[in-house]
Amino acid sequence: MKLMQLYATMKSELQAIEDQMAQTVTSDLPILSETSQHLLKAGGKRIRPVFVLLSGKFGSYSLETLKRVAVPLELIHMATLVHDDVIDDAETRRGQLTVKTKWDNRIAMYTGDYIYAKALTVITELDKPRIHQILSGSIVQMCIGEMEQIRDFFNVDQSVRNYLRRIRRKTALLIAISCQLGAMATNAPVKLSNALYKFGYNVGMAFQITDDLLDLCGTEKAIGKPPGSDLRQGNITLPVLYALQEDGLKDRLLNEIALIKEEEVANSTAAVKLVRSSVGIKTAEKLADRYIVKALKALESLPDIPAKRNLADIARFVAKRSY
Amino acid sequence: MKLMQLYATMKSELQAIEDQMAQTVTSDLPILSETSQHLLKAGGKRIRPVFVLLSGKFGSYSLETLKRVAVPLELIHMATLVHDDVIDDAETRRGQLTVKTKWDNRIAMYTGDYIYAKALTVITELDKPRIHQILSGSIVQMCIGEMEQIRDFFNVDQSVRNYLRRIRRKTALLIAISCQLGAMATNAPVKLSNALYKFGYNVGMAFQITDDLLDLCGTEKAIGKPPGSDLRQGNITLPVLYALQEDGLKDRLLNEIALIKEEEVANSTAAVKLVRSSVGIKTAEKLADRYIVKALKALESLPDIPAKRNLADIARFVAKRSY
DSSP: OOHHHHTGGGHHHHHHHHHHHHHHHOOSSHHHHHHHHHHHHTOOOOHHHHHHHHHHTTSSOOHHHHHHHHHHHHHHHHHHHHHHHHHHTOSEETTEEOHHHHSOHHHHHHHHHHHHHHHHHHHTTSOOHHHHHHHHHHHHHHHHHHHHHHHTTTOTTOOHHHHHHHHIIIIIHHHHHHHHHHHHHTTOOHHHHHHHHHHHHHHHHHHHHHHHHHHHHSOHHHHSSOTTHHHHHTOOOHHHHHHTTOHHHHHHHHHHHHHHHTTOSSSSHHHHHHHHTSTHHHHHHHHHHHHHHHHHHHHTTSOOOHHHHHHHHHHHHHTTOOO | OOHHHHTGGGHHHHHHHHHHHHHHHOOSSHHHHHHHHHHHHTOOOOHHHHHHHHHHTTSSOOHHHHHHHHHHHHHHHHHHHHHHHHHHTOSEETTEEOHHHHSOHHHHHHHHHHHHHHHHHHHTTSOOHHHHHHHHHHHHHHHHHHHHHHHHTTOTTOOHHHHHHHHIIIIIHHHHHHHHHHHHHTTOOHHHHHHHHHHHHHHHHHHHHHHHHHHHHSOHHHHSSOTTHHHHHTOOOHHHHHHTTOHHHHHHHHHHHHHHHTTOSSSSHHHHHHHHTSTHHHHHHHHHHHHHHHHHHHHTTSOOOHHHHHHHHHHHHHTTOOO
16 A cells, blocks of 8 residues: 555645645746755655645635645745755755755755745735644744754763654644644634644654654665665664663664764664664554554544545554555 | 934833844743844844834834734844855854854754744734735745845846845845834724835835945944955945946956955955945945935825834935945
């Protein structure tokens, strides 16, 4: 089962969103159109627009209204990726050259700013102050999460709790509000939008943990960038933290991470190998599964409409992404 | 006459705005509070908040409402400065180390993102969709202006028109909407907010031209950064474009600019000297003056209240900043 099969029932709506995204970022300034289109073409899982659309089914569904939520949320996500690539010094993403590689850091920074601002022009077409407040508050949290990630680079003493707080801000929150705002935009009852927020939050946590697992266990072909990228840049993820709790492994792993930090090794291969041999992988998988269980539980209170089953299917898929 | 004397009647309101800005950017994450407070302490002319407050006098004045426009506009301006410093590789601004120098480029990028997002949390407290639309549209234009500036670095063939379009986006627009949104937020009639927009736009144009003149003719002490910074980074400003129209000077100036571009000279001193000896300075001053005349003209249709005289005084001051 591929993600796109799960999206099959929404094909035309998703195409409309894709078209609107392309139209939104089009600019008279060729360079901005080029960088933005380059990003759009690189694709992505589009999980945020999908969650917006499905959550909109719990209210008075209107594609026109939901587009004004889905397009900005995906564009904001895209803008953060461009800025992340500058920070991470990433050469490729999703198998494509990053903007900072194909152009340069300056272009990448302003492309991010531009896409972000364009996203706001779309959502401000909605006359719902509460939506704008939730969105801007979430973006603040995302920025804090990004900053925490820089702060925590190579910090091998951080707690699991610390990691979870960081990915909550960095990833889970935007996915959570994709569900919440989809419901709010279509005037679904507050009880439903709150339950959908909880669903999205838990899927988002599982999503990031799985992403971090993929970075350690995936192939370059599957993940679109060299595996071990996180460790190479000093991003200590959940499986690594668990591996560091393993007595027989701890010292060797600390040593390998120190070598990466001091740039005495060119890649993170040895460190990745150690983590893969540890219980860290299995333990992280289990935690991702637990988040999915919580996500499914959050759905229980929702009315039985097809969108509910779609959401559940996507949640189950997220924790099963192969590596 | 100093700018602060012109602000004397608004002292307590401006302090309230300063306090609100400090409170808004405060974060649980020490690094973000530090970078943001560093920026706030560096100060600035606060022309955007002042214009918001004075324009608010033409409607039903409410400091609480106007704070929600003034604080975000000044914070957005501040966020763009942090990102600009990354691009310009600027060591100092307003006599202070820039965030990118005191910390690093990564911190500067996310600090900008953070301050910008925080600005939005304040303005979204206002239930006026049109204000949000105007603001987001203007930010898009600002990003395009910044990108145009990169595109036009060292382009000695650009037209004056090209320069004017760029500074309109980069600077004049945000000053224009400071006036417009101050009036809109306090429910002033559309005719007034439109006239105030026109006033702000023309002051903004004069403001940027004067800034560009100061960069060529000011002392390091007066402008808080080494003079000639624009030329050193390849930013071809109005006086330079006019100087390039001077037959006896053109070839020598082109040659000096080429030396800067090819990094064969360490500074822009020789080029700056040539521009200062040209008619470029006087011609640019005259254009700035013409924008001020237009700004004052835009005020004519406004009711005769003290704020009108304040605005006129500030406009006259802008074109007279000494260098």
